[in-house]
Amino acid sequence: MFTRRLFSTHALRRRGIRRLSTAISVATLFALLAVLVSACAPAATSIPSTSDASTSVPVTRIAEATVVLREEILAAPTIIAAAQAPVPGTPCCSTGGNTTVNGEPYDATFFENYGTNPFIDTEDDHLSTFALDVDTASYTVIRRFLRDGNWPDKDAVRVEEVINYFDWRYADPEEGAFSLHLEGAPSPFGGDKYWLVKIGVQGRHINTEQRQDAMLTFVIDVSGSMAAENRLGMVKRALHLLVNELRSSDRVAIVVYGSDARMVLPPTRASNSETILEAIDRLEPEGATNAAAGLQMAYQVASEAYREGEINRLILCSDGVANVGVTGADEILATIERFARRNIALSTVGFGMGNFNDVMMEQLADKGNGNYAYVDTLEEARRIFVENLTGTLQTIARDAKMQVEFNPQVVSRYRLLGYENRDVADQDFRNDKVDAGEVGAGHSVTALYEIKFHDGAPPADQALMARIRYQDPTSGEVVEQDAALAGEDFQARFEAASPMFQLAAAVAEYAEILRQSYWSKESRMSDVQALVRRLTDDLPQDEQVNDFLDLVNRAAALQR
Structure with missing residues (x-):
């Protein structure tokens, strides 16, 4: 079990801010927004997100309304879920009410903004730690928007869930619960001197006859x-x-x-x-x-x-x-x-x-x-x-976490794509009392990083080490596995990477564009479209690729 958080620690590190996590009721949030939509004027102002100065969100006089409505909200029946209390002035749910507002395609639809991870200099922090996540809802929510002819709510886009919807065809582990798969190549969307790293974790499959009742x-x-x-x-x-x-x-x-x-x-x-x-x-x-x-x-x-x-x-x-x-x-x-x-x-x-x-x-x-x-x-x-x-x-791993250690002598900076609300403090990677993620039999988890090498870094030197740590739900044993990638292990050309690596790059950029990430502001959906069309030749008869191309085509048409 892992409690989601509003903001990535990565995003807050660059400002030296220590994140505070305070649980609040979604019920209060729901009621407050519903009343605001119906009672307040629709005028809104834009303020920058804490984690991405290029992103802005509408805020509708919430501070004033909170004072007036506090007693009514506290007395009202509440929804059962809890959300994390936002840092003042930061976004939460996107829209709500009894009728559509501000041109939104659906009424009373609630999503949450978790910010966007920035690049981190390895001299400041060479460790990246997060809980594994196997949720896939974001991909199909986006698909619903696009098939209805609507551009998705940017807050509905969680990059890791879009990536983890796909079957990346990783080989099963020869023993144990997981196998690790690392691959690297130039980033097709990251600009000059930026490289893409794909880290895959494949859980062992269990036959229907072998699973527990x-x-x-x-x-x-x-x-x-x-x-x-x-x-x-x-x-x-x-x-x-x-x-x-x-x-x-x-x-x-x-x-x-x-x-x-x-x-x-x-x-x-x-x-x-x-x-x-x-x-x-x-x-x-x-x-x-x-x-x-x-x-x-x-x-x-x-x-x-x-x-x-x-x-x-x-x-x-x-x-x-x-x-x-x-x-x-x-x-x-x-x-x-x-x-x-x-x-x-x-x-x-x-x-x-x-x-x-x-x-x-x-x-x-x-x-x-x-x-x-x-x-x-x-x-x-x-x-x-x-x-x-x-x-x-059937769960095969509890409290599963990943930590990627970058060699500061080889890698100058890195950025994790997604997982903003799955952040774990670096020092808690081996703290087995800290909640993390659960992984089911046959599930896979994929993480993508954009990195930049130091000029002249020896290609034979290790660039990064990926570690996973989890508890076996049957024995209670805590297990740790790792795998490394050196500079010489990277493909020199993006086109030389495996077709599934190239597909992952396209899927991630698609999600980044849809959520209006600062790091994709120069990208167009037509660029993703061209890459996926080419990949249909390398991955023929792959239904997930055909489904994805259909969504990219719809998004590209809406972006024009």
């Missing part, structure tokens, strides 16, 4: 908002796919929530699939959204059905919107964390756009030692619940 508790939002776009209908179809993939020895329970919560199916063996599917098919949208009650009841059901040695996981299917429930988000978050420590994990799956809370869905999964995915099509549901089911269910 699973006790799954579906927590299904059946509130009125789930009637929009037939969201509940998509949830039903997605869960049909999942149930049909379960083994007969697995068990399923179903808890639903609208204005209140109720159990519609007690723990039932998957061999009784008709009973499970009939319970799913009977669900209909109803009432308000008491997500707190739904999660509380689901944890109670999962706790009573708990068996040592099984996978115990809640799967929350929702649009992330909650409008009634208990006050005091801290109590609910403490409950989620307590059950996560007892090996009852929480994964979240988002549905719908407009009246959608990405912030809540992402942070609930983080608190619950789970992962966050977004379903925009039935094919995406199939990818999550059929093709990657074992990885979705």
Whole structure:
């Protein structure tokens, strides 16, 4: 489990600022923004982001409204998730309200801005440390925007999730939980003298027959908002796919929530699939959204059905919107964390756009030692619940972290692409009490760095060392692995790098352009488009490349 943070420590180091992390309720944030949108004039001013002076965000007289509305907000029912308190004057959720505002394509849609990593001089800090992340929601949220003909909200773009959506075809480890894969070549978008490093971590695959039995508790939002776009209908179809993939020895329970919560199916063996599917098919949208009650009841059901040695996981299917429930988000978050420590994990799956809370869905999964995915099509549901089911269910590493050590005699500066909200203090890499990320069977994690070499650095010298550290969930043993890359290991030409390396460069630049990164201000989506078109010849019949090219084409058309 890893608590996401608003700002990268990398971004704050250059100003000598020590980040303060204070938990606040998303509920308060949601209520405050909703009232502001409806009650305040739409005029906005722009202020620079702490982590990127080139980026600005709208702020709508929040300080004044906070004083006036403080008592009303504190008295209102709260949403259960918690966000991190922003440093004053920095961005949080992007838009919200009952109707679209300022030309936004969807109403009441919430995302969070985590800033952009800067370049770091190795003489100031030669270590880069972060928690591994296997969430993929950002890629499919972006896809939903583009297929609807809209440029994505820049705050919806998390570069690492876009990169980690792809199957990079890394070789499985010969032994242990992970294999490490390093590759380097000139950066096609970084300018003269800049190089790109790709670090891949591949988790071992586990056959369906070898995975542990699973006790799954579906927590299904059946509130009125789930009637929009037939969201509940998509949830039903997605869960049909999942149930049909379960083994007969697995068990399923179903808890639903609208204005209140109720159990519609007690723990039932998957061999009784008709009973499970009939319970799913009977669900209909109803009432308000008491997500707190739904999660509380689901944890109670999962706790009573708990068996040592099984996978115990809640799967929350929702649009992330909650409008009634208990006050005091801290109590609910403490409950989620307590059950996560007892090996009852929480994964979240988002549905719908407009009246959608990405912030809540992402942070609930983080608190619950789970992962966050977004379903925009039935094919995406199939990818999550059929093709990657074992990885979705069974964890092979807990509190997984990566630390990259750059040789200051060889590398002069570096920049990590993405992972802004996954930062871990360098000194905590070997502190096993610090929360980090969870990785499922067969999942891979990829990190990209742009670096610059010192002129005249000996090519045989080590340029960087990548280390990962994690806990084996079965034995409790803490394991550390490493791999190194020397200057002579880099390809002299970008075109000489592997096709998957070149694809990763294109995917990262696509995400950087969409989030309006300072470092991509000179780039055009047409540059990415040309590279991906060329790669279709090197990667024929690769559906993920074809899907990606379609999105790049749509983005390029919108950028013109």
